[in-house]
Amino acid sequence: MMSKTQINIDIVSDVVCPWCVIGYGRLKAALANFYTKFDINIVWHPYELNPNMPKEGENLRQHLSKKYGTTLEGSIRARAMLTEEGRKVGFKFNYFDEMKMLNTHQCHQLLHWAKESDFQNQLAEAFFEHFFSNRGTFTEPELIHIVGKVGLNTEQAQSVLANNSCTEEVKLSEAHWHRNGIHGVPLFIFNSEKALSGAQEVATFENVLNQYLK
Template sequence: MSEALRIDVISDVVCPWCVIGYGRLKHALNKFDNQIVVDIHWHLFELNPNMAIEGENLRSHLAAKYGTTLEGSIKARAMLTEEGKKVGFSFNYFDEMKMLNTHDCHQLILWASSTERQTALVEALFEQYFTAQGEFDHTALISIAEKVGLDKTEAKRILEQQAFSEEVKEIESQWHQQGIHGVPLFIFNGERALSGAQDVATFERAIQQYLN
């Protein structure tokens, strides 16, 4: 009989280490295919909640926020691209890439939490930003929602009315109050948390603890 395992993932869709960490988690889960039934829940975290809607050049943003140099940026992008390949994800960085505001993305992710399409939505948003070189305007987000099987009319209403905006802010505030200031964070059965893009072996050891 398979064990049930709930994994809560706190992340932002413009976070490359969230992509890599999730990819490594999936690789680890493959080892236990016939032993566990996994239930993944995604939670909201904006790395840059005050980012302008039009976004900001990614290199300029990282230089201002972290002091990243051009040389450092080039090396980091090459390293992230290689790590992405290892987990089957394609990072497609380009010179004019922007850091984007993700508030609307999180409104849709929160809405999708009541469906079985939440993970598909998050994966599509990762791909929109990092692989397709796309942005998060309402037209793009509605199209992504429809592509993963969500109701495009309801997605349009949510975005136009900012229906979940205050709830997103409240949830994110709760994470900050709990001392969570960075992502990704992976929580297993509400008990054990792993912070950051851990290696596959570390995820495997965490999962093994929940098997009889």
């Protein structure tokens, strides 16, 4: 039997970034035709869009208004557009008026901790779904529940959060991306050599993957 070509895909992302959800959904759609050809390994890397966000969060519309000058009308249009783009990749955006922008540092600690398991990808997907589809927040009990739901050890996860044991690694990783000129997400890197920034179309991902066919 011929061995498959190894494809490593690094994704730099934040779990409250809607374009990260859409970009990842489009990547998955592209990968659907390549699993018989490639041995695909996906690793998620942290990028906090709002590292100074307080734990209680901030109303999402107020946050976007202050940060980007987004108007109420613009917010309504953007949510409708994102909801439609999500639907196209099988993801449900469930926006609501009281939705908050949240601090995601603990999520990234858990994703870093999960990197050595077979469940990091499932955990990233579960965080997206929890925040955008299920109107969840990132309290510690909610995070631990999600960890258990995807099959990871909840006691170890509690220890990670209680001791902030992955904080330094998360900060070092984020500093690496900033030093390399990354100022927005998502970013998709193929085999440490080809990078795509933003929520690219399915065909764009397919074009990159085709370059690795033997």
